[in-house]
């Protein structure tokens with residue numbers, strides 16, 4: 139018998155964390171049918187010549203909900219060995235959605251997730267109302283596999299209309315939303331997601347709908363998942379303060395009896411010890427049998443922004459009130475000395491939480507509009523301020539005013555402390571992800587988290603072994619999702635595979651393109667060192683090029 143595909147002479151990492159062994163892998167009808175000393179012929183043979191063959195990587199935290207509609211290849215994830223991505227995180231989704239809410243829901247994505255409204259309006263075809271209809275629309279053409287989380291902000295908006303951003307749900311509304319979730323889970327969604335981050339506000343200045351849910355409401359939804367063999371709940375922010383967030387995640391996990399994946403453990407300059415406290419709490423819960431685990435990321439989270447599109451100050455009330463306005467009103471407000479005093483007071487208030495680090499020595503001027511400001515490019519605001527003997531806040535705001543808010547800045551939001559980032563990453567209880575692919579397309583770029591983990595952290599920094607890193611990118615994530623037919627190289631499992639060179643795999647620096655619908659700008663990030671990405675037994679990418687196939691599909695929870 140001739141196999142469909144035979145990969146010969148590979149260093150096989152099976153995804154369990156076990157060391158590599160040399161051998162062949164045969165694929166037939168989309169499945170792995172033989173591993174090891176495999177004889178026989180095949181319609182297509184790949185001579186691996188000692189390259190490493192691993193299960194395809196899973197990207198468990200993306201916001202590709204809209205992008206996949208116009209970009210079924212999921213660029214730039216396709217260049218990083220990803221064979222399954224998960225969308226619908228942080229409560230954001232575009233289904234279910236009533237026709238009258240189309241604009242409202244797109245605007246929810248614009249501020250927090252930094253998506254272009256022009257691109258969304260041009261690229262989203264609204265060929266659905268319900269969640270199952272959306273899944274069917276996605277399934278028409280896909281390069282890689284897609285698993286979906288239902289987003290609780292979309293569910294709330296669907297069930298409660300504009301009140302979703304105002305109040306907790308009534309008993310009737312809770313029953314309606316439980317039914318919506320049940321319908322999505324029955325159609326194969328892999329769970330649902332919540333958002334309680336107070337800095338996550340929609341274009342209208344109100345917190346996104348998920349954030350208005352009471353803890354009882356959250357637990358009522360969590361119960362819907364109980365009894366399932368697959369699926370999980372993803373959550374960002376604390377659903378029940380002042381009880382510590384990790385304790386609340388544990389309660390949710392005990393209620394649904396499935397994993398809760400929370401966001402997350404990251405180093406942050408504004409709360410430099412928080413990561414250690416959160417990691418200890420997570421460790422204690424896991425040791426006590428909890429299914430709640432924190433998400434982390436191998437990358438630093440940087441953001442490129444101007445004051446027209448920025449969300450990183452939204453946790454500071456005085457800043458938020460101003461920056462939500464149209465540009466001419468923002469400029470007028472920034473000129474006001476009393477407003478600046480309010481801004482300053484927010485920055486000094488240790489109780490306020492916002493992604494901005496409050497560190498002007500980490501705020502770099504990237505691109506100026508005016509010739510007379512060019513000399514400021516590639517310099518930190520703190521240095522410019524010291525040179526001019528002025529307050530950094532004034533330097534920053536005056537530059538923004540002078541350039542009508544179009545000056546581009548770059549700053550690091552999280553994981554700037556490399557020792558902390560490494561300790562988080564190698565901890566056995568942390569789940570690796572958070573590419574945020576599809577979101578913040580013109581602000582930051584995390585597509586390459588998998589290649590960065592293998593190239594930078596494993597090869598250069600030797601933080602963990604290659605088999606362990608591959609386990610964190612494959613079987614560990616499949617186990618969280620309850621996806622028992624993927625994430626390992628084993629006979630009988632689906633042939634999602636990636637063939638790479640551990641000596642050269644890496645992510646490349648991002649480049650700027652204007653290829654979104656309506657010509658909107660975004661970052662593209664390619665990778666090196668991957669020779670083949672195989673999805674459901676078919677080659678998708680070869681040496682960084684798409685071979686023309688679309689073997690992916692929407693994965694349906696059993």
Ligand SMILES: [Zn+2]
Pocket residue numbers: 199201227228574
């Ligand atoms: Zn997210």
